[in-house]
Amino acid sequence: MSEIIENQTAREERLKGIVQRIEGLPTLPTILAQMNRMMLDPKTTAKDMAQLIASDPTVTARILKVVNSAFYGFPSRISTISHAIVILGFNTVKSIVLSSSVFDTFGGNGSQDGGFKREDFWRHSLACGAAAKVIGRHAGEAALEEFFIAGLLHDVGKVVLDHGLREDYAAIRTDVKARGILIREAEEARLGINHADVGGWLFSEWKLNRGLVKAVACHHNPVLADEHMKAASIVHLADIFARALQVGSGGDDQIPPIRQAAWDAVGLKVEHMTDLLRETELEIVKASVFLDFVRA
Amino acid sequence: MDAVPAELLPLDKVSPGAVLAADVKDAKGNMLVGEGRILTEEWIKRLQGRSITHVKVRAVGDSSSVAPSVAPAGNDRRLKRLEAMFSKVAAEPLMQALAASARQILEERRT
Amino acid sequence: MTEPTFAQTAENLREQIQDLLALEEASRRIQTADGIGAILAETGAALQRIVPKAGRAVYLRTEDGIDFLCHLSAGASGVPGSLISLPLDVVDWVCQERRHSMIPGAGGRAVALLPLLVGQEVVGLMELSLPEGSGAGEALTQKLLAELQYLCGQSAASLLNAVLKARVEAERLALERTGAFLNDILESVNHGILALDPEGRISLVNQNAGSMLQVEAAELKGKPYREAFGEDFVRLLDSLVEQVGVQGFAMDQQLVRKELDGAELSLGIGGTPLMDAKGHPVGTLVICRDMTASKELDRLRALDQMKSQFVSNVSHELRTPLTSIKAYTDAVSGMVTDDTAKHFLKVVDEEADRLLGMIEDLLNVSRIESGKFRLRWEDVDVRAMVQTILELSRVQSQRHNILTSVADAVPATVPMDKNKMKEVLINLVNNAIKYAPDGGDVTVAVQMEEGNLRMDVTDQGMGLSAENQKKLFQMFFRTDQAQASQIRGTGLGLAITKGIVEAHGGAIRVSSEGEGKGSTFTVVMPVRSSAPQD
Numbered sequence: 001m002s003e004i005i006e007n008q009t010a011r012e013e014r015l016k017g018i019v020q021r022i023e024g025l026p027t028l029p030t031i032l033a034q035m036n037r038m039m040l041d042p043k044t045t046a047k048d049m050a051q052l053i054a055s056d057p058t059v060t061a062r063i064l065k066v067v068n069s070a071f072y073g074f075p076s077r078i079s080t081i082s083h084a085i086v087i088l089g090f091n092t093v094k095s096i097v098l099s100s101s102v103f104d105t106f107g108g109n110g111s112q113d114g115g116f117k118r119e120d121f122w123r124h125s126l127a128c129g130a131a132a133k134v135i136g137r138h139a140g141e142a143a144l145e146e147f148f149i150a151g152l153l154h155d156v157g158k159v160v161l162d163h164g165l166r167e168d169y170a171a172i173r174t175d176v177k178a179r180g181i182l183i184r185e186a187e188e189a190r191l192g193i194n195h196a197d198v199g200g201w202l203f204s205e206w207k208l209n210r211g212l213v214k215a216v217a218c219h220h221n222p223v224l225a226d227e228h229m230k231a232a233s234i235v236h237l238a239d240i241f242a243r244a245l246q247v248g249s250g251g252d253d254q255i256p257p258i259r260q261a262a263w264d265a266v267g268l269k270v271e272h273m274t275d276l277l278r279e280t281e282l283e284i285v286k287a288s289v290f291l292d293f294v295r296a
Numbered sequence: 297m298d299a300v301p302a303e304l305l306p307l308d309k310v311s312p313g314a315v316l317a318a319d320v321k322d323a324k325g326n327m328l329v330g331e332g333r334i335l336t337e338e339w340i341k342r343l344q345g346r347s348i349t350h351v352k353v354r355a356v357g358d359s360s361s362v363a364p365s366v367a368p369a370g371n372d373r374r375l376k377r378l379e380a381m382f383s384k385v386a387a388e389p390l391m392q393a394l395a396a397s398a399r400q401i402l403e404e405r406r407t
Numbered sequence: 408m409t410e411p412t413f414a415q416t417a418e419n420l421r422e423q424i425q426d427l428l429a430l431e432e433a434s435r436r437i438q439t440a441d442g443i444g445a446i447l448a449e450t451g452a453a454l455q456r457i458v459p460k461a462g463r464a465v466y467l468r469t470e471d472g473i474d475f476l477c478h479l480s481a482g483a484s485g486v487p488g489s490l491i492s493l494p495l496d497v498v499d500w501v502c503q504e505r506r507h508s509m510i511p512g513a514g515g516r517a518v519a520l521l522p523l524l525v526g527q528e529v530v531g532l533m534e535l536s537l538p539e540g541s542g543a544g545e546a547l548t549q550k551l552l553a554e555l556q557y558l559c560g561q562s563a564a565s566l567l568n569a570v571l572k573a574r575v576e577a578e579r580l581a582l583e584r585t586g587a588f589l590n591d592i593l594e595s596v597n598h599g600i601l602a603l604d605p606e607g608r609i610s611l612v613n614q615n616a617g618s619m620l621q622v623e624a625a626e627l628k629g630k631p632y633r634e635a636f637g638e639d640f641v642r643l644l645d646s647l648v649e650q651v652g653v654q655g656f657a658m659d660q661q662l663v664r665k666e667l668d669g670a671e672l673s674l675g676i677g678g679t680p681l682m683d684a685k686g687h688p689v690g691t692l693v694i695c696r697d698m699t700a701s702k703e704l705d706r707l708r709a710l711d712q713m714k715s716q717f718v719s720n721v722s723h724e725l726r727t728p729l730t731s732i733k734a735y736t737d738a739v740s741g742m743v744t745d746d747t748a749k750h751f752l753k754v755v756d757e758e759a760d761r762l763l764g765m766i767e768d769l770l771n772v773s774r775i776e777s778g779k780f781r782l783r784w785e786d787v788d789v790r791a792m793v794q795t796i797l798e799l800s801r802v803q804s805q806r807h808n809i810l811t812s813v814a815d816a817v818p819a820t821v822p823m824d825k826n827k828m829k830e831v832l833i834n835l836v837n838n839a840i841k842y843a844p845d846g847g848d849v850t851v852a853v854q855m856e857e858g859n860l861r862m863d864v865t866d867q868g869m870g871l872s873a874e875n876q877k878k879l880f881q882m883f884f885r886t887d888q889a890q891a892s893q894i895r896g897t898g899l900g901l902a903i904t905k906g907i908v909e910a911h912g913g914a915i916r917v918s919s920e921g922e923g924k925g926s927t928f929t930v931v932m933p934v935r936s937s938a939p940q941d
Contacts, residue, residue: 042423042550074508075330075496086509086517086547140527142505243381244398246374253377257385258394270390273397281401326484326492333496338473345474346490 008224014192015201022164028206029101031056035094036207049090050082053097062100062293063093069289095149098208103293106159121159122294123248125152129290130283131238131245134276139234139266150215150231151238152290157199157216158183158251165191176252183251184220196220222262233262241280302352307344312337314353322346375402429456430554434561443467443569447479450562454535457554462536466491467566468529475532483536484518493518493534502529507552519547521555523563530567533559599674599695602681603648607631610690619674619695621664644693647678651691655680661698673698718773722766729766733759768899775906782827782910786820789813789853789860792829796851800836806846809836814854821860822935827907834900835864835928842889843868843925859913860932867925876917880905908932 019025034052038044053059060081067084068077078084085093103122132151133144141147162169168190175186184194200217204210214228215235225232236259242248243255268276302317312335320329320343328346333339335353343351378398385391433453440446447465454463462482466475469490475498477485484492491498493510497520501508507521523531535555537547593600599616603609609627617624620636627635632644643660650657657678664672675696683689733756740752790813800809832851839849847867854861871879875886885898908915913932919925 039549042553043548046547073500073504075494075500083509083511086519089506089552090549240394244378244394245401246377246381246398253381255381255385255391257388258390260390263390270393273393274400277397277401322492324492328492328495330494330496339495341471342474342495345469 011193011197015197018165018191018193018198019201022160024164026105026160026202029105031059031097032094032101032206035097039090039094044090046082046085046090049085049093050080053081053093058104059097059100063096065292066096066289067092070286071289073286091143092145095145099149099152099290100293102153102156103290106156106163117249118159119294120249121155121251122291124242124250125155125248126287126290127242127245127247127280127284128152128154128235128238130287131241131276131280132234134279134283135234135237135241135266135268138268138272138276139230141230141234146209146212147215147231147234147238148287150212150235151242153203153212154199154216154219154235154239155195155250156202157195157197160198160202161187161191161195173251180254181252182254182256184256186252194220220256222259222265230265233259233265236262237266237268241277245277245280245284247284302354304350304352306350307340307348310335310340310351310353312340316351317354318352320348320351322348371402371405375399378402426550426554430557433558437558437561437565440565443478443566443573446562446565446569450533450558451479451481453558454533454555457551457558458535458537460538462534462538464534464536465523465531465562466534467531467570478531480534483534485534491532491534493520498532501532505529507556509547519555521559523559523566525563525567528567530563530570533562598697601632601693601695602690603632603644603693604690605688607633607648609635616695619664619672619697643676647676647693648691651678651680652688659696671699673702715773718769722770722773725766726763729759729763733763765899768903771903772899772906775903775910782824782907784822785825787823787825787828788819789817789821792825792832793851793853796829796832796836799833800840800849803837804840807840807843808846808848809851810848811851812853814852816855817853817860818934823911823932824907828911831904831907831930832862832864834904835930838900838928839864839866839868839926842866847925855934856931858934860934862930862932863927865925865927870922870924870926871917871919872922876919879917880915 031052035049038049038052053063063081063084064078066072067074067088072088074087078087081093129148129150129152132147136144136147161172172183172186172190175181175189176183179186184196187194196217196219200213203216204213211228211231214225215231218225218228218232219235219239222229222232222236239250240256240258243250305314314335316329316331316333316335319327319331322328323346328343328348329339335343335351378395382391382395386395430453433449433456436449437446437453440449450465451463454461462480462484464477464480464483464485466477466485468474469476475491477487477489477491479485480487486492497508497510501520501522505522505524505527507519510518510520517537519535519537521533521535522529523533533555593611593613594615596613597615599619600611600613601609601616602611608629608631610629612624612627614624617627620640622635633641636644640662643662647657647660659675659677662674662676664674666672675698677694677696679692679694680688681690681692736752736756736759740749740756743749743752793811793813797809797811800807836849836851843849843866845868848865849867850863850865852863852865871886878884879886880901884901905915908930911932913930915928915930917926917928919927
């Protein structure tokens with residue numbers, strides 16, 4: 001299938017059009033908005049941040065659960081948010097709050113027609129997050145949980161579309177089954193844009209980190225991510241690895257091919273592929289604590 | 297409360313893989329390692345470097361792998377799905393490598 | 408939270424710029440610091456500025472890489488020179504995750520642990536002990552964390568550099584020392600050593616070789632041996648190198664050199680193959696031994712032997728006529744009535760006796776030398792013996808005051824050769840008298856010392872210099888003073904005395920404060936439980 005390299009502006013126009021049609025577009029959760037503001041001030045202390053979070057007991061509980069899980073593998077028990085922030089850093093806690101918010105907003109059961117199984121969807125997302133973390137580590141990256149979050153949330157656009165353009169999305173899913181194509185191909189055929197564009201748009205609306213925005217928006221075509229190409233490439237590879245491991249469902253039964261440019265940008269070695277897959281499996285187990293957010 | 301027997305051993309008799317049954321502190325009372333830690337060779341060397349002579353360890357349990365296990369029947373189904381999934385992209389060398397690796401992981405689970 | 412005013416923003420910016428400049432300055436200082444100590448000091452100073460109230464410590468990885476050693480500490484838990492005493496599993500986590508952590512302490516005090524990273528490698532750790540009351544939650548801001556991480560990065564890079572440099576330098580010094588040591592060995596060896604490379608060039612030569620072969624050692628290095636030495640040595644080396652190459656060793660060959668003063672230098676030249684660690688031949692090792700010295704020793708030994716034999720023979724031959732002289736003198740003495748004639752004959756007889764005495768001494772000495780000396784052991788009453796000697800000496804001299812003492816601890820009898828030991832004491836006492844011509848005390852003291860019988864003979868005579876004390880017991884040795892004085896002596900007495908004492912298993916020594924200060928001769932002899940059966 002040939003790629004149509006088209007004018008970015010045209011694409012953006014179409015995206016705007018779609019977005020306007022979406023009902024009940026989720027707004028930035030308050031807590032995130034407040035955290036963003038706080039983090040603009042470099043003098044914000046961990047205590048200040050902890051006080052903000054403490055106002056929401058659900059988030060508090062989730063953060064503590066995650067930081068004490070095998071995902072972080074911290075040797076002793078972390079008992080307060082303030083602790084969590086000083087031990088793991090502001091960005092880590094913010095990432096957990098973000099994923100908590102997303103799960104809250106989109107974690108429901110979704111379509112009743114049984115097409116879009118949210119549990120399968122989140123399992124695939126988790127696997128992608130785990131793979132992104134592993135790939136990031138092998139690629140010598142430092143802020144590994146940024147990659148985890150990017151992987152975890154890379155397909156949130158699908159949920160937005162499924163929720164906001166229910167009928168269109170149902171038709172898209174039918175197309176996938178009938179023609180045996182990738183879900184993004186089906187989306188582009190019907191809507192002219194794909195779930196990556198939508199996810200990227202949502203996160204830029206939420207004023208999230210530009211790297212995260214680009215990594216999500218361009219995970220199918222990393223070259224479009226400009227200076228964040230490596231991050232987008234990592235998510236790209238992670239998505240494909242997660243599918244290869246057959247954890248959860250990406251919405252179709254296909255596997256998209258690895259783009260050479262993305263592979264080169266990350267700099268992995270083919271000999272390490274099996275190790276990478278094995279490590280990803282381990283990380284998935286460690287990160288399974290996040291799935292509790294969905295079920296809770 | 298786990299009733300795993302614990303014994304006090306001289307450090308040079310501890311074999312790597314033993315699990316600590318009690319916290320280890322240094323001469324000044326500073327906490328060094330918590331109970332439950334698996335003592336690797338490195339850990340044992342670190343304790344020796346601090347003139348620790350004896351530690352309390354549990355009997356070594358079998359270390360179960362953390363990797364998720366899938367029932368053999370499920371494995372066959374997965375292998376089939378793998379082939380189907382990769383059929384359209386089989387021409388690309390990177391995808392061939394990925395398919396091989398994924399296959400290897402599934403094969404490993406059989407044993 | 409209200410939007411900041413323009414003034415506030417400007418103020419914030421100003422502050423931030425100042426902080427950045429200070430950080431940059433600290434970084435510059437750290438990077439230009441010379442040596443680990445200086446880097447740590449600068450890091451400590453920077454930390455103090457950023458977190459004034461916090462205690463700080465810096466740790467570096469140990470040589471084996473599995474632990475951390477404290478190099479700097481001010482108000483933190485670390486003790487310089489000791490291993491880190493924070494919970495090791497957190498330390499492990501920090502190293503694996505390559506991110507900072509906090510360890511809560513008692514009473515709100517917390518310890519921040521930051522890794523010092525160079526790339527992916529954890530070079531060391533930084534500990535910050537946040538003070539009571541402030542609490543980690545309040546002290547830690549994004550800004551602080553960013554500044555600390557930046558500082559850690561700078562410090563880590565500089566430290567790694569310094570550590571590596573120190574390691575290289577230590578290795579270089581060790582190598583130098585080894586080299587110097589090896590050179591010392593080479594020069595200390597008694598032989599001349601030459602090493603030839605496979606092309607026949609001289610790769611090594613020590614000073615001894617240079618002097619033995621009469622060439623400048625320094626100039627030889629690198630020269631082919633054919634150009635460095637004379638024809639005869641070159642020929643020798645040719646055959647040596649060939650032998651070594653063919654059979655793996657070379658028989659010693661002789662080389663005689665004529666020294667400048669005409670003396671001859673006899674060298675024994677040997678060769679072995681020079682092998683590297685893997686056993687490959689990398690040349691030939693030539694060893695030159697000075698055989699002259701050992702030839703000397705051989706000659707001396709032969710001479711000694713001849714001398715002993717000579718003494719023994721001659722003394723025997725000398726005695727026979729003397730016995731005759733004595734016999735005939737005695738006979739003539741009976742035939743004459745003239746008093747003067749009788750007196751003259753008496754003198755002749757006494758001189759003959761003296762000659763016999765000297766010959767006896769010579770014989771004894773030769774017997775001692777050749778080991779044909781036998782003792783007749785019996786249980787001797789020491790006190791009686793000393794008494795006899797006292798009486799004999801009194802006859803010898805009226806001018807001297809002979810004093811004797813025997814300690815109570817001395818047993819009633821002691822096994823020894825009675826006559827020989829008496830000879831020893833008489834000899835020592837006579838010497839004491841002889842060499843104290845102005846009179847004075849002569850003391851003979853006998854006591855027990857640690858199971859040994861000890862006899863001291865002290866005089867107040869001419870004494871001995873340190874130099875002479877050493878040579879005194881040699882055969883024929885007489886001090887200059889003794890020779891210059893009128894005192895007669897053969898120089899054999901002490902040698903014989905020494906022989907007798909040593910045959911008893913004992914030892915004799917002399918001590919004197921110096922010339923003119925008298926001397927003491929001490930004989931020490933182990934006391935056997937009973938006389939041995941020969």
